[in-house]
Amino acid sequence: MRKNVTRALFAALAILVAAPAFADGPGTAGPDVAAPPVRAAPVQPAPAQTQPQPTAEPAAAPAAGRSGLIPLNGDELTINVPNGYRLYSAEEAYAFLQRNSAAAPSGTVLGLLAPANTDVRANNVWATVISYDAVGYVQAETASGLSDANLETQTRDARVAQNKPFEGFAVMPAFVGEGTPQVVWAERTAAPGGAQGKDFRHELKLLGRYGVATMTSIGSADQMPAIEAAAADMQNMLSFPAGRTHADFQAASDTVSAYSVPGLVTGVAAETQALAETAGSGGEAQTAFGGLAGYFPGSHWASSCLRALAT
Numbered sequence: 001m002r003k004n005v006t007r008a009l010f011a012a013l014a015i016l017v018a019a020p021a022f023a024d025g026p027g028t029a030g031p032d033v034a035a036p037p038v039r040a041a042p043v044q045p046a047p048a049q050t051q052p053q054p055t056a057e058p059a060a061a062p063a064a065g066r067s068g069l070i071p072l073n074g075d076e077l078t079i080n081v082p083n084g085y086r087l088y089s090a091e092e093a094y095a096f097l098q099r100n101s102a103a104a105p106s107g108t109v110l111g112l113l114a115p116a117n118t119d120v121r122a123n124n125v126w127a128t129v130i131s132y133d134a135v136g137y138v139q140a141e142t143a144s145g146l147s148d149a150n151l152e153t154q155t156r157d158a159r160v161a162q163n164k165p166f167e168g169f170a171v172m173p174a175f176v177g178e179g180t181p182q183v184v185w186a187e188r189t190a191a192p193g194g195a196q197g198k199d200f201r202h203e204l205k206l207l208g209r210y211g212v213a214t215m216t217s218i219g220s221a222d223q224m225p226a227i228e229a230a231a232a233d234m235q236n237m238l239s240f241p242a243g244r245t246h247a248d249f250q251a252a253s254d255t256v257s258a259y260s261v262p263g264l265v266t267g268v269a270a271e272t273q274a275l276a277e278t279a280g281s282g283g284e285a286q287t288a289f290g291g292l293a294g295y296f297p298g299s300h301w302a303s304s305c306l307r308a309l310a311t
Contacts, residue, residue: 063088063120072110073132076244077213079237081113088112088120093129096120097218100198102189103164105216106267107133113215113234126198126219126227128234134211135257137249142260142270143175143183151262155187158266165189170200170224173265181207181246182235183261186228188221202227205264208240209248210255212264 065086070079081087093112097104099121114120114127148154152169159166166187173185183205190199202217202224215234217227240246258269 063092065114065116065120067116072130073108075241076134076208076210077110077132078239078241079111079113079130080239081237082233084116085113085233085237086116086118087130088114092120096127097129099123100218102198102201102218103162105129105131105133105214107131107135107211107214113237115230124220126217126223128215128217128230130238131214131216132211133214135259136211136255137209137246138207138212138257138259138261138264140175140177140181140207140246140261142262143177143181145260145262146173146175146183146265148262151265154262154268155266158268162267167191167199170221171202171228173262175261180240183207183264184231184235185265186224200224200227202231203265204231204235206235206238206240207246209244209246211257212259213238213240 065088067081067083067086070081070087071077072079079087088111090109090111093109094104096102096112109129109131111130112120112127113130114125118125118127120127145151151173155169156166167190168188169185170188171184171186173183175181175183184203186200186202188199189201198218198220200219200221200223202219204215204217206213206215215231215238217231217234219227242248260270263270
């Protein structure tokens with residue numbers, strides 16, 4: 001019996017000791033509601049990797065042109081560009097020639113002239129290349145050779161040798177002797193409507209004391225009226241300064257050009273033509289303009305040299 005009493009005491013003691021473990025602490029127990037489930041915080045997606053956008057190429061600046069009174073090639077020439085036109089650099093002139101597969105004029109390219117509202121870098125425009133060729137004094141008297149019936153044939157043959165296209169004259173060469181002597185003509189450089197585009201070339205050459213200034217307008221045949229109308233304005237823009245005009249020629253000291261006026265059209269020097277004719281005929285060198293000696297007034301030295309070369 002004592003064992004039973006002892007067990008009862010231990011059991012009661014165990015209940016007293018375990019009771020605090022089941023207590024919920026001080027305060028009133030809340031309603032019998034299940035606690036809300038614990039949810040993890042939503043994971044924010046990582047920001048998308050932004051691909052670097054290619055930087056746009058800056059637009060090319062338009063060609064910078066000038067107007068007003070502008071000296072060219074030192075003091076050899078002067079151009080007075082009115083507000084309706086702009087003169088661009090020689091670099092722009094060469095770029096224009098390259099874009100249009102056009103041959104550069106002989107001599108030194110000095111600039112590009114165009115109406116002020118023209119984008120000279122566009123593909124469908126015409127413009128005028130300004131150049132100067134120090135070939136000496138071209139005698140105005142030789143202009144009579146422009147009436148030669150064979151001039152177009154001679155020009156065609158010359159263009160073949162020069163590797164330049166030539167479909168014929170669009171405007172026959174003509175010489176104007178008043179004021180600054182000049183020769184003007186136009187060529188068809190491709191068949192009309194051809195794929196080349198620029199098939200018209202207008203040439204205006206002004207004669208000076210020491211050389212020839214040239215305005216070469218390049219465009220298409222349908223731009224011919226606009227080019228010819230502008231040529232009337234352009235011919236008055238270029239001028240030689242005092243002392244360098246055609247009228248300032250000094251026979252005793254100045255160099256007479258090997259080119260005649262027709263030679264400016266064909267691009268063949270008179271002495272070259274004379275030698276070719278001599279080789280074909282076996283006689284003394286002569287040209288349609290009186291022989292090479294006629295280009296060196298009062299000089300028998302030129303004739304002697306030419307005869308020596310021809311033998």
